Amino acid sequence: MKFKDGYWRMRPGVRADYATSAHDVTTEPGSVRILAPTREIVRRGNTIDGPVLRVDLSSPMPDVVRVRVVHLAGSVPAAPVFDVRDDHPGVEVSVDAGQVSLTSGALTVRAGRDAPWDLSFSAGGRELTRSAGKSLGIMNDQDSRHFLVEQLRLSSGELVYGLGERFGPLVRNGQSVDIWNEDGGTSSEIAYKNVPFYLTNRGYGVFVNHPGRVSFEVGSESVSRVQFSVEGHDLEYLVIHGPTPADVLRRYTALTGRPALPPAWSFGLWLSTSFTTDYDEATVTSFVDGMAERDLPLSVFHFDCFWMRRYRWCDFEWDPEVFPDPEGMLRRLKERGLRVCVWINPYIAQASALFDEGAAAGHLLRRPDGTVWQDDHWQAGRALVDFTSPAAREWYAGKLRGLLDLGVDAFKTDFGERVPTDVAYADGSDPERMHNYYSLLYNQTVHDVLAERRGPGEAVLFARSATVGGQRLPVHWGGDCESTFEAMAESLRGGLSLGLGGFGFWSHDIGGFEGRPDPAVFKRWVAFGLLSSHSRLHGSGSYRVPWLFDEESVDVLRAFTRLKARLMPYLYGAAVQAAREGLPMMRAMPLAFPGDPACAHLDAQYLLGPDLLVAPVLSADGEVTYYVPAGTWTRLLDGESVTGPGWRTERHGFDSLPLLVRPGAVIATGARDDRPDYDYADGVTLNVHEPADGESTTVTVTDSGGRPAAVFEVSREGSRLRARRIEGAPAPWNLCHAGTHAAAAPGTDHIEISLTAKE
Structure with a gap:
């Protein structure tokens, strides 16, 4: 949100009260409290009649500084709040006549005691950013709305990334971004997954710890500052030191959570019925048969919306006219080695029997007058499950357990963005702050029941909406896009931007969602889709089986599906790193x-x-x-x-x-190309690329649960390339360099290759 009209003037009706100095400072072990008046204090009378901001400085973990700003403390809602780790690390606090400072790890924040207001952040003797004069303050507009605003300096050449899933250019400079989940497709400035966290090429990141709408002006109101504002009386942000972007992400995800490791089978190819297409068990069987007949490995079959009866989403009941024997159908699919995913959302249609059941039990979101909130979007008379109620969450989870008992393995958790604010939540949560947070409660409820019934390592979603913490609940997909090359590019930008917010696993609709892609778009998208963390064929009004495009589409899909399966020892290692470190695949x-x-x-x-x-x-x-x-x-x-x-x-x-393979990399490939979940260490090949003389590389091959199965050391010494197994049970393995292959003899743990003929 912009408050100024140019550099000098405020917009009509806007009054600004900026912090002027750290006038009153008190310290406690591990923290600093500053009273920052919004007028210069030159005599005692200046302390009367005027707002004062309370600014608290602390640290939740080394190399992270928390700044919490409060105006009227009695007006701050208690819920919801993000679950943010706080280790209460040891910090160094220093106060003298000129400034107060707090140091956590290598990161120091300093507040000048005198006017003008000055709050600077530095590491290693280098300033990272600064809140200078007329940066931190209160804004009141002509509609009597009250905002807190902060501006942090951008240095010359500093570039900003992140803020969740954004489909425009990756660099945020010059953009206005509202952190507000909406259902808007992939071709506009609004997004399904909004995260109030950014990082820059100057070695730090900023997380605005506010669950509601946060408005960012990234070099767009003031071209040399990042501005962020929230409506209300409290604003908290955390400055996170790197120094590298990867280090920033590791620390941010240590604060807000790292992804669960998805099961290995989920990395295979998913095939969907598509959205509004006509289908029944015969259609599904014909698709599965067609894939098998064409030697196309398939891991998951997904049933989209119309597995349920029209007008009754979500009642979690199979349409008996189309699927008279759902238990038998799912058993037959699973006998073919397939996993099953079904589409759900958090809305309850009025025609569903669950509407009356949920309303009577108090499980549906209500208006302030006590009536059930409803509208006619998506499903006639839809209501929303109130996930702030533990009883409502358990009620919803109970319906999912029935599907899991039937044989379902995963859920596509669609929607969760169109959440009203004219409501009263069961736990008293502030409706504005719940708008984005709702997606977290929704997806957490579903993920928890999957982990309960299938085990933690088997839980996987296909989720569309998210906010801070949503990265803990993979997988997410990019939402509704057109079936064009332009939409393919915007989907990629959205996924890369989301990854910069700690989301480790991401997918998209291969071929696009809206419309029917021409064969060229489909085939190019297949290659991209199978070189993404997760891969799904899905569309809106048309099927996505490859033979409906052309025979070459079949060949392309086969080649890249099998390539991904062979790469699974390498890819699953990257997945384990995403879960352990917060770095996206x-x-x-x-x-x-x-x-x-x-x-x-x-x-x-x-x-x-x-x-x-x-x-x-x-x-x-x-x-x-x-x-x-x-x-x-x-x-x-x-x-x-x-x-x-x-x-x-x-x-x-x-x-x-x-x-392309990075110089010096060792890519572990598997012995199978027909499925993603197999014994990666059995018959693994270590493919060595451009090894440097004297360098050694340690390669860990995991099992399909993410545990180390074998560890190898690969080194080059002059004209010899050597590899040895240093951990793991005896099993066949191979070494490959520039077309030369060597296999470990039975019972041996060493291989050598001569490089002389190749270099």
Whole structure:
């Protein structure tokens, strides 16, 4: 939200009261409290009749500083609040006549005692950012709304990333962003997944710990500042030191939670009925048969909305006219080795029997006058489950348990964005702050019941809406996009931006959602989709089985599905890292290469895990221009070398795209290509690319539960490439370099390859 008209003037009807100094300072162990008046205090009379901001400085963990600003404390809602870790680390507090400072780890915040207001953040003797004069304050507008606002300085050349799922350019500078979940597709400024956290190329991040609407002006009201504002009387933000973007993400996710590790089977290909298409068990069987007949590995079958009866979503009952034997159908699918996912949402249609049941028990969201909140969007007379009520959550979870007992394995948790604010929650939560937070309660309820019935390592969602903490509950997909190359690009930007908010696992509708993609779009999207963390064929009014496009689509889907399966030892290792460290599987180039200025704005390519560079082809003719960072990279699909730094323009067939291996990387590939969940260590091949003399690399191959199954050390000594197994039970394994393969002899744990002939 903009409050100024240019640099000097306020907008009509806006009154500003800015903090002027740290006039009154008190300290306690681990914290500092500042009273910041909004007028200069030159005599005692200036302390009367005027607002004073309370500014508390503390630290929840090393290298993180919390700033909490309160105006009228009695007007601050108690709920909801994000679950943020607080370790109460040891900090150093210093106070003298000129300033007060608090140091946590390498990060120091200093507040000047005299006017003008000055709050600076530094690490290693280098200033990161600063709240200077006319930055922190109170805004009252002509509608008597009350806001708290802060502005943090942007240095010359500083670039801002993040703020959740955003479909425009990856760099946020110059953008106005409202943190407010909405159902708006992938081609506008609004988003399904909003996260009030950003990071910059200057070595720090900022998390605004506020669950409701947060308005960001990123170099857009004042071009040298990031402004954020909230309506109400409290504003808390945390400055997180890196120094690298990866370090910032590790600390942010340590604060707000890291993703659960999805089950290995979820990384295979998902096939959907699509949204409004006509289907029954015969249709489903024909799709599954068609995939098998064409040798297309399939892991999950998904039933979208119309598995339930029209006008009754969600009553969690199979449409008896279309699916007269759901238990038998699910059993038959599972006998073919498939997992089953079904679509749900948090809305209860008036025609559903659950409406009367939920209303009578008090499980549905109500208006302030006590009546059930309803409208006719999506389903006639829809109501919302009140997830602030433990009884309502248990009621909803009970309906899901019935589906799990029937054989369902996963839920697509659609919607959760269209949440009203003219309501009264069961626990008294503030409706404005609940708007985004609702998505967290909804998805947490579903994830918990999956973990309860299937086990923690087997719980997986396909979720659309999210906010802070939602990253703990994977997987998320990008929402409704068109079936065009432009939509493919905007979906990618949204996913990379979301990853910069700690979301480790992300997917999208292969081929696009709205409309029917032409074969070229479909085939290019298949390659991108199978080189994403999760891969789903889904559409709106048309099916997404490949033979309906052309026979080449079948071949392309087969090739990339099998490639992903072979890469699972490497990919699941990246998934384990995402769960343990908070680093996304699909990494934006500024995250992966923070020291390379050529990567700062790149949003059409990414790293998949730590070592694979992917540049999706966004054209029918196959022409793609992409950037290669420094070093000699290897094209995975044909073994050719590509040297950077520099730009390349290439033309690729539908069975290809730029897929490069980082210099010195060891990519573990599996012995199977027909499924994603298998014994990764049995027959694993260690593919070594451009090893440096004297360097050694440790490679851990996990099992399909994320536990170490085998550990190898690979090193180059002159013309010899050596590998040895240092942990793990005896099993066949292989070493490969530049087309030369060697297998470990039975009972041995060492392999050597001569490099002389290859270099």
